[in-house]
Amino acid sequence: MSIKSLIINPGSTSTKIGVFEDETLLFEETLRHSTEEISRYASIVDQKDFRKEIITNLLKEKNFDIHSLNMVVGRGGMLKPIPGGTYAVTDDLLEDLKIGKQGQHASNLGGILAREIGDEIGVPSYIVDPVVVDELIPIARYSGVPELPRTSVFHALNQKAVAKRYAKEVGRPYDELNLVVVHMGGGVSVGAHEKGRVIDVFNALDGDGAFSPERAGAVPSGALIKMCFSGKYTEKEVYSKIVGKGGFNAYLGTNDMREVQKMASEGSEKAQELFDAFIFQVCKDIGSMACVLNGKIDQIILTGGIAYGDAVIKAIKEKTEWIAPITVYPGEDELLALVQGGLRVLNGEEKAMVY
Numbered sequence: 001m002s003i004k005s006l007i008i009n010p011g012s013t014s015t016k017i018g019v020f021e022d023e024t025l026l027f028e029e030t031l032r033h034s035t036e037e038i039s040r041y042a043s044i045v046d047q048k049d050f051r052k053e054i055i056t057n058l059l060k061e062k063n064f065d066i067h068s069l070n071m072v073v074g075r076g077g078m079l080k081p082i083p084g085g086t087y088a089v090t091d092d093l094l095e096d097l098k099i100g101k102q103g104q105h106a107s108n109l110g111g112i113l114a115r116e117i118g119d120e121i122g123v124p125s126y127i128v129d130p131v132v133v134d135e136l137i138p139i140a141r142y143s144g145v146p147e148l149p150r151t152s153v154f155h156a157l158n159q160k161a162v163a164k165r166y167a168k169e170v171g172r173p174y175d176e177l178n179l180v181v182v183h184m185g186g187g188v189s190v191g192a193h194e195k196g197r198v199i200d201v202f203n204a205l206d207g208d209g210a211f212s213p214e215r216a217g218a219v220p221s222g223a224l225i226k227m228c229f230s231g232k233y234t235e236k237e238v239y240s241k242i243v244g245k246g247g248f249n250a251y252l253g254t255n256d257m258r259e260v261q262k263m264a265s266e267g268s269e270k271a272q273e274l275f276d277a278f279i280f281q282v283c284k285d286i287g288s289m290a291c292v293l294n295g296k297i298d299q300i301i302l303t304g305g306i307a308y309g310d311a312v313i314k315a316i317k318e319k320t321e322w323i324a325p326i327t328v329y330p331g332e333d334e335l336l337a338l339v340q341g342g343l344r345v346l347n348g349e350e351k352a353m354v355y
Contacts, residue, residue, distance in 0.1 A: 002021050002022050003021070003022055003070045003071065003343060003346055003347075004019070004020065004021050004026075004068055004069050004070050005019070005020045005069065005070065005071050005072070005073060005339050005342055005343075006018075006019055006055075006059075006066075006069050006071075006072045006073070006114075006117065007019070007020065007072075007073050007074075007335045007338045007339050008055065008072065008073070008074045008075065008109075008110050008113050008114055008117075009074075009075045009107075009110060009334055009335060009338065010051060010074075010075060010106045010107060010109040010110050010113070011106050011107075012038075012106045013032065013033050013034075013035070013038060014030050014031060014032050014033060015030075015031045015033070015051050015054065015055065015109075016028065016029070016030045016031070016334075016335065017029055017031070017055055017058065018335035018336075018339070019059075019062075019064060020335075020336075020339045022343065023336065023339060023340065023343065025335070025336070026064075027062060027064075028335060029058055031051075031054050031055070031058065033051075037050070043104065044100065044104045044105065044106060044108055044109060045097075045098050045100075045108070045109070045112065047106075047109060048109060048112055048113065048116070051109060051113060052113055052116060052117065055113065055117070056117075066117075066121055067121050069121060069123055070123055070346065071118065071123050071124050071125070071126065071342050071346060072113075072114040072115075072117050072118040072123060072124075072125045072126075073114060073125070073126045073127070073128060073338045073339060073341065073342040074089070074109070074110030074111045074112070074113055074114030074115075074125070074126075074127050074338075075107045075110030075111075075127065075130070075157075075334070075338065076107065076110060076111060076127035076128060076129065076130025076131070076132070076157075077097050077100075077105055077107040077108030077109070077110060077111060077127075077130060078097075078100055078101060078102040078103040078104070078105050078107070078108055078130075078131075078132060079093065079096050079097065079101050079102065079130060079132050079355070080096060080101050080102065080132065081132050081133075081134030081152065082130070082132060082133060082134065082353070082355065083133065083134070083135050083197070083353070084129050084133045084135060084156060084160050084197075084198065085128075085129070085341075085350065085352075085353035086126050086127070086128045086129075086341040086342060086344060086345050086350060086352055086353060087126060087127050087128075087352065087353045087354070087355050088124060088125070088126055088352045088353075088354070088355075089111045089114055089115040089118070089125040089126060089127060090354065090355055092355050093111060093127070093355035094111065094112065094115050096355075097109075097111045097112050098112065102132060107130070107131070110127060111125070111127040114126065114127065124346075124352075126341065126342045126345065126352065128157060128337065128338050128340075128341030128342065129156040129157040129160045129161075129337075129341065130156065130157070131153060131154070131155075131156055131157075132152075132153070132156075133152065133154075133156035133160070133198065134151075134152035135152070135197040135198045135199060136150070136152050136198075136199060136200060136201070137199045137200065140199060140200040140292075150203065150207065150208070151203055151207060152198070152201055152203070153203050153204060153205045153206075153207065154183070154189035154191060154198070154201045154202070154203065154204045155183040155185070155187070155189050155204060155304070155332070156198070157334060157337050157338070158183055158303055158304065158332045158334065158337060159181045159183055159189065159191050159193075159198065159303070160198075160337075161333075161336075161337035161340060161341075162181060162301050162303045162329045163177075163179050163181055163193050163301065164340070165329065166179070166299060166301055166327055166329075173196075174193075174196050175195050175196030176195060176196075177193070177195065177196075177298045177299070178192075178193065178194055178195065178293045178296050178297050178298050179192075179193040179297065179298060179299050179300070179301055180192060180193070180286055180289045180290060180293070180297055180299075180300045180301070180323075180324070181193055181300075181301045181303065182282060182285070182286060182300065182301065182302050182303065182304075182316075183204070183303050183304040183332075184212070184282065184302070184303070184304040184305070184306035184307055184312070185212070185213075185304040185305045185306065185332060186212060186213055186214045186215070186255065187204040187205060187212045187214065187215045188202070188204060188209060188210045188211075188212040188215070188217070188282060188285075188304075189201055189202055189203075189204035189209070190202045190209060190210070190282070190285035190286060190288075190289055191289065192289040192292040192293050194292075194293055199292065200289065200292045202217075202285055202288075205243060206239070206242050206243050209281075209285050210278065210281035210282045210284070210285050211246060211247040211248075211277075211278065211281060212246075212247045212248070212278075213247050213248040213249065213254075213255035213256065213257065213306075214243070214244055214245075214246065214247055214248070214249055214255050215242065215243050215244075215246045215247050216241065216242045216243075216246030216247055216250070217246075217247070217281065219242070224238075227241075248260060248274065248278075251270070251274050252270070252271060252274060257275075257278075257305075257306045257309055257312065258309070260274060260275055261275060261309065261311060275311075275315075276315075279312070279315040279316060279319065280319075282316060283316060283319040283320050286300060286316075286320045286323065287320070287323070290323045290324075295323075297323060297324035298324065299324055299325055299326070299327055300320060300321075300323065300324050300325070300326045300327070301326075301327050301328075301329065302316065302326060302327070302328045302329070302330075303328070303329045303330065303331070303332065304330070304331070304332055305330070305331060305332065307328055307329070307330040307331070308330040308331065313326075313328055
């Protein structure tokens with residue numbers, strides 16, 4: 001019997017939904033919300049009824065019977081640090097999404113909406129591998145400053161999805177493989193997957209590792225301290241140099257790798273050097289994670305939007321293919337990753353995690 005699913009992925013100014021039959025997409029839609037619409041609400045959770053109404057209205061417009069669904073899956077939000085997996089939206093999980101345990105973010109609405117819609121039609125609701133997935137081993141948390149432990153913030157949904165996809169394709173359990181997974185998008189995260197757990201990862205938001213189209217990655221800490229206390233910048237301005245205006249944006253004023261390569265092909269030495277530096281840093285991160293896994297790596301997996309670029313893949317392979325074979329899954333299909341997480345539970349491949 002086939003399984004029909006509603007997948008909900010809320011963003012700050014949009015709500016992306018997909019309806020699937022097993023892993024086949026029946027239809028998807030990105031529902032845009034104007035700044036004026038969003039500004040009416042004092043908090044993220046206050047937007048729930050507004051977003052729910054436009055989702056249910058869309059399903060009616062598509063003449064889709066909501067009662068034919070077997071599950072509802074939402075994007076996970078800013079919960080407490082948890083191991084990876086598919087989580088049933090329990091009362092405790094729901095409460096932490098509502099209060100924003102680690103912060104207010106639109107993704108918190110994913111589980112909230114999934115639970116409410118699921119309850120109304122009598123089907124289970126889940127979230128899958130939120131950004132707060134934390135499976136770091138204790139020694140990976142040491143930074144050198146006790147008050148500043150290294151933290152796990154990365155593209156957990158996509159990293160876990162492609163790792164499990166690779167495992168399925170080669171006919172081996174994910175929890176028997178050692179993988180280095182490299183997500184390259186607006187941010188870059190490189191993770192060491194040891195037998196089903198991401199035991200170390202470069203923080204993709206504001207921590208460490210390679211710079212990316214929009215983020216600075218690791219920066220010289222002494223110089224950063226001097227910048228903070230120079231009196232020239234506010235805290236917000238410094239943070240924007242690290243997240244948002246860092247990386248490609250800071251050097252070339254673009255967050256698009258294709259534009260960087262175009263500029264390089266037209267003779268820009270600065271653009272070519274930036275491209276080379278990006279490859280250099282990503283490959284250093286891969287090498288670091290190879291050491292974390294004691295050099296025993298079954299596969300390196302490259303994913304994210306930048307992985308569509310042939311020149312990027314070729315350059316990374318030249319520097320790192322001696323470590324392990326490389327598989328490429330370009331892009332980031334979050335809707336499919338979410339439905340796959342729910343299906344693994346309903347099909348009995350995994351047990352739902354308890355928050």
